[in-house]
Amino acid sequence: MVTLDVRPQLLDALSALRDRVAAARFPLPLTGAPRARANRDELLAQLDDYLVPRLREPEAPLLAVIGGSTGAGKSTLVNSLVGRRVSEAGVLRPTTRTPVLVCHPEDHHWFSGMRVLPDLTRVWMPRQDADDDPLLPDEDDTRVLRIETADTLPRGLALLDAPDIDSLVARNRALAAELMCAADIWVMVTTAARYADAVPWHLLRTAKEQDATLVTVLDRVPHQVVSEVSRQFGALLAKAGLGGVPRFTVPELPESAWGGGLLPATAVAPLRTWLAQQAQDPAARHRTMARTAYGALDSLKSRMPELAGAAAAQYAAALRLTAAVEGAYDSEYTRLRGRLQAGAVLAGGALKRWRSYPLDCSAGELLDALVESLAALLLCAVTAADERIDETWRREPAAGVPGLTDRDPALESAEHRIGMAVRRWRRVLEEYAEDEVRALEKSVAPDPEAVAALVATALLGGRRARSAGEGLAERIGAHGALRLRDKGGRLLTDYIDKALDGERERRLAPLDALDVHPEPQAELIAALSVLQKER
């Protein structure tokens, strides 16, 4: 017999794994991301709602969750099992919007706390108010769980009436999936009209994958066709590899229909007996519990790598996005350097100024034109890089994160920032020129501004400004000219690098803010392997 000998190390490993799962994020809208997010939520719910509390307290009552399609008669079934109306039943779909948990009064303390289903607010409903529920909080804000007690239920067993698994209300659907994960015993209710529907079969397959203790109830079967429908359903189950699952059939009775009556006790007696036996016979109880618990633990083996894979895909996508930015800026930087070498700054207005210097143009004007032209060159590089990034990202599904592509129109501010950087460079260059001129021991000192203008021209004009270099050498000597050009060149490289790097950082900032790292993948796998070792 399998026993639940739970060592503290296993619990530690499990809670470590839980934290890892809780920390996993999938912010990039890749194709697998919504699924990964759902898987993560589901896994987290199962760990929080079921696996951890169950392993920590094996003596807690068994929880049987009644799940199934809308209109399958889940609430009627629960009411009939309990023997009184605890959950509303009705003709309008979906009926059950608030899940209801029913347990023996002495088991109440197990469920009133936050031991299981910690993110559902408990609502304690006095019996007389159960019919007209004016105190029921508005379901739109908080998710609630109504707890009922009934001494007709055996001790050690609790029933949970879940919302429809195929509800039109998406929130209900998610809640139903989460509740199923919290079950020791999955009770799948279907009907004569529905047993071939695709949705419940999906749930059955999930139960099989996780090797949960599963029971099926074929509800509302018209008595004329009981045997045929039951045989059909059995055949379908056997085909799906679920032949060994206990199967109960509840006939359609006038009470079962509309109006929420209770079925006669005989109709649900087999199911009730089976459930009671699971709860009270220690051996059966152990078997049931261990099967679902170890099934869930085993299912981690395939679910964790799946999550890790999704995390890795996220990181890979983030890397691709980053690489697109880096690549665009790198290639634009190379192009920019090439253009600077070729003297592209000394073109257009700046070139015209330079040609009329010094006869028809002052040194200040020449400097102005050069600085402006340099700013235009830098801005052009930055916008070209941005354009290239947009182009690459448009083909990248991961770039659809809000705030990544639809940036604020920051182009003007880029122009502003670049303008600032270039003007600062000019000021420092002028200071250098002044220092150089002051150090000159010459009777007639040359104008510092003219020296600065010549240096700038020589630095930015490439080949076509050779005469500027000569003029500079004539004014402050070959040695001084060389020194000044060296210093100015280093300064220029510095400022250009800083400006471009700043823009690149700005572009990457929203991506960095998403916090996609390679660690989650490794951590998830590591947590899983620690858990495997502890078992």
Next chain:
Amino acid sequence: MEKRAPVAAPLAYDGPLRSRLDALRELVGLSRTRLDGRTLAEAGRVLDEAAARRRLSGQHTVVAIAGATGSGKSQLFNALAGVPISETGVRRPTTAAPIACSWSDGAAGLIDRLGIPGRLRRRPLQSAEDEAQLRGLVLVDLPDHDSAAVQHREHVDRILALVDAVIWVVDPEKYADAVLHERYLRPMAGHAEVTFVVLNQVDRLPGEAADQVLDDLRRLLDEDGIALGEYGEPGATVMSLSALTGEGIGELREVLGHFVAERGAAARRISADVHATAVRLYPVYANRRQAGLTEEAREEFADRLADAVGATAAGEAAERAWRRNANRACGTPWLRLWRWYQDRREPPTGRLSVRTWTDEEVTARQRVEQAVRTVAEQASGGLPAPWAQAVREAAVRGSQGLCEALDELAVRAGAPVGRPPRPGWWPAAVLAQASMTILQVVGGLWLLGQVVGVMSPNLGVPVLLMVIGIVGGPGVDWACRLAASGPARRYGADAERRLREAAAGCGRARVLDPVASELLRYREVRGQFLRVTGIEVPAG
């Protein structure tokens, strides 16, 4: 039976629908180069189906019965036909392949189109009354859409796209199923006019519960966005019935009879399809705001190009050169002498050695690139992505070779070679300046003659002459400067304007015109799109 079938009159679409279909065809043709095939596939399918339906009988209306497994589709089908044609049973799912039943002849083509083989075609129980009431009806019983059998769903999806109208059969147990509402009813909300929703199995509901459920079903349909045909408004017909007991069947038969007799279902269905296509294509065609090249954008582009060729700087240089020449020509000789001496004395701080210009890449490449990018951005702002891309491509394509053209143009239209022209008053000014100098010299010599004693002493006249010369020289100089400033400015402005206009013309021809024509093409497509949606395009 098919052999003696008379050729039924084909379907005819009315004017507005025909024009919308024409517009859609035009739209697909115009967009083929811009949009990928996937986006247009649905529109192409709608056109094909519309054309295919048009060739077939207009006397018949094809109505499909769809629903979940176990809702009683086949039961209803049999109840309408009056004979057990379709197999019913408790075994789920029951019906695996669609079955057709035609109330009158000539529908063979329509059933062929649904791909239903001959062995699955039936005739209803003939009775004169029935015959008259439902003449022209072709009823199709579909498999379920929600069972685990995937090929059933495929059958349903394929045939639902081809039929003229659909009767959705729901039952009290399944009427709120997510798969029905989310997968079928919501996407087909636009087809409300050709949709019936019947709540079957009301015999299973006690008393008032049937009305409650029907109201709840109406509410759900309303939430799905399906217009309900109540109070005489066009929309979906919702009713409850029991195929088992026959309750409500007569009513449905009557409603169907009217519906079929109108013979408008096929056209309405196609119209709803066209509408749905238009809604789906909306993001690819509709612009968010007024797009196009504004006057400001054009001017900004011209300004940027002018900057790129350095028009302002060239103008200023020309102006200053003119003024300099004027000053040199009309300045006092002494000033000239002093300047010459200065140049001689300190060559390094003076003029730079004569530079030779190589006229390559005169235009600032980065500014041209930026100008093209900006104007493309402005022109494509607010356009849907594919068209914005087309506009940008047109701009980039046009800008190839723009820099070289501007280079050439800057040389041609730039500053004229050689010295600026000499205006007519310069000789007069030079003469005046010379006479002032002569006055100075004469006065000086006269005084000198007196000092030496060659001439009789007369202090007044020579001093006067000299003073006139000394004051007049700078005076003439000043007057000339004053007179020169106007023409100099004009000369500079001329040079600037020439360059600016040449650059703007070049940019217009190479970039703005292609962009504008691309925008025009978009506007044309958009007009077609509006015609598809059925909105009248305002003239102009």
